[in-house]
Amino acid sequence: MKTRVTELLGIEHPVIQGAMAWVANASLAGAVSEAGGLGIIAAGAAPLAWIEEQVRIARSMTDRPIGVNVMLMNPEAPEVAKLLANLKVDVITTGAGSPSAYIDMWKEAGSKVVPVVASSALAARMERLGADAVVAEGCEAGGHIGELTTMALVPAVCDAVSIPVIAAGGIADGRTMAAAFALGAEGVQVGTRFLTVDECTVADAYKDRVIAAKDSDTIVTGRAGGHPVRGLKNAFSRNVRTLEADPSCDPRELEALYAGSLRRAVEGDVVRGSMMAGQSAGIVYERKTAREAISEMIGQAEALGMRSLEELAQANADRTPMQRGA
Known part of the structure; x- marks a missing residue:
């Protein structure tokens, strides 16, 4: 081709x-x-x-x-x-x-x-x-x-x-x-x-979550701060969305939550890590x-x-x- x-x-x-x-x-x-x-x-x-x-x-x-x-x-x-x-x-x-x-x-x-x-x-x-x-x-x-x-x-x-x-x-x-x-x-x-x-070389747990994902299993966080990121739904991403919707949330709390989150996912923490993945995970x-x-x-x-x-x-x-x- x-x-x-x-x-x-x-x-x-x-x-x-x-x-x-x-x-x-x-x-x-x-x-x-x-x-x-x-x-x-x-x-x-x-x-x-x-x-x-x-x-x-x-x-x-x-x-x-x-x-x-x-x-x-x-x-x-x-x-x-x-x-x-x-x-x-x-x-x-x-x-x-x-x-x-x-x-x-x-x-x-x-x-x-x-x-x-x-x-x-x-x-x-x-x-x-x-x-x-x-x-x-x-x-x-x-x-x-x-x-x-x-x-x-x-x-x-x-x-x-x-x-x-x-x-x-x-x-x-x-x-x-x-x-x-x-x-x-x-x-x-x-x-x-x-x-x-x-x-x-990402952890098997991360790969397994991608393979198991349905078409509706991704979520976008970060829109509130002008830097939207798409990843798989988990405790981390839901927590971020909750904090973003709270007008009293201290931005430093969000920054602390984001710090090292992708690395955690890559190393196998699929609960507290940011498992970045696209909507195509569903196929x-x-x-x-x-x-x-x-x-x-x-x-x-x-x-x-x-x-x-x-x-x-x-x-x-x-x-x-x-x-x-x-």
Whole structure:
């Protein structure tokens, strides 16, 4: 399957693994890349030495492209940006801010730059800044989210830019992948599905909760503070929602509750931890290897018939600017 995304990133399948803090390490990223997708290491707020080590480990696992995600609100983002340029990382994705200060440096180092966006206006700005592609992430996704759904966001972004668009949010199987391509995407970013694969190093208890989840088992916290986060319902998330609804709640109490919550979940505390996961958890039914998950997704999408994903991607790439709404 060839699309502008596979050609741009040098990958076999147009499947990008989501950058999940405390989750997306070399073990997962290397396995996804070796299986033909694009594995992403989540730099988050990790020390520079850890990031460099994870890139080295992932590269020892595969000779295929590896990506790193930069959380731009991290106070050490400038140092992370320089490190990735020095390492000549194949693909750099970004979130939580604008990468404008680093794009030229990264591109001079030979990296492809792919920001995550939550609106068509932001996507158009990233194209003007020189981004190679964008990830349009709808609010069905796990972790930090925007307000627009994938169904509304992806076609709007595709109409706003001429660079390739990768759809994210609610995508976990071939049906949702095919739907994303029908909306104009030429690749998909998948997070929650990869939470449960064998190569993901989160605790089994976390994986089991994702697999057991129904379509209504996620909840959004943090809207009161302007930083909404989607995760699985548990004692932690319900407690947060209760405190957010209490006008007398001291913000410091919420901050204390959030501190270390994701790490607790990753290490197996599914009661007091923040189990970030998307709404697609409701269609994740079993564990597989990363290779099996990708093969199943691609096979199911292609089997849906009528027009192949490659044909859909080519049709979108061939549209004129007027047809894109420009």
